[in-house]
């Protein structure tokens with residue numbers, strides 16, 4: 001059985017973590033060994049990024065973009081728990097956010113071409129077999145974020161999330177020949193979303209299934 005690398009993407013509040021869990025369960029059920037991971041990572045670089053998001057440290061958008069480049073390279077290459085290492089051990093890796101988050105979130109503030117170029121080394125080393133984009137309206141996303149939190153992080157405003165959503169689509173278009181992306185309607189209950197995701201992953205595992 002071939003192990004896979006799958007990334008989940010979406011604006012804040014899109015329900016990615018629920019879908020990571022449901023997809024892991026489905027894949028485990030058919031015998032995959034699963035390693036779930038996320039970006040920003042839990043490394044010191046990821047911790048620095050989270051401090052910026054919580055407004056504890058201030059940094060320019062270009063600096064943040066650079067930190068994400070470094071965090072991603074460590075995420076891929078770390079000898080103890082990196083994605084390449086986990087793949088070599090036979091795990092199917094599911095990452096909550098990957099390259100497209102940088103294209104969309106940093107691309108909302110600095111030129112997208114620059115962000116794509118800055119991440120090109122990561123993209124050359126390993127790209128997901130499939131990127132799943134949970135598409136929800138920024139208004140619904142903001143409602144969910146406002147309900148669940150006392151204070152909002154750096155990028156969590158309606159205007160920014162609308163820009164981020166647009167940048168996701170721009171990046172999908174620019175990279176459509178290079179990266180396989182499945183877009184799922186996220187404005188529904190988690191069960192329906194999980195069902196659509198699972199059908200797509202089944203098609204990835206068995207391309208002979210009807211497309």
Ligand code: TMP
Nearest residue numbers: 012039040068097098101102105106155
């Ligand atoms: P999350 O914990 O909901 O995934 O939030 C992480 C935040 O980090 C989210 O606002 C998106 C942001 N982010 C970027 O701006 N660029 C990136 O490359 C990644 C991976 C995340």
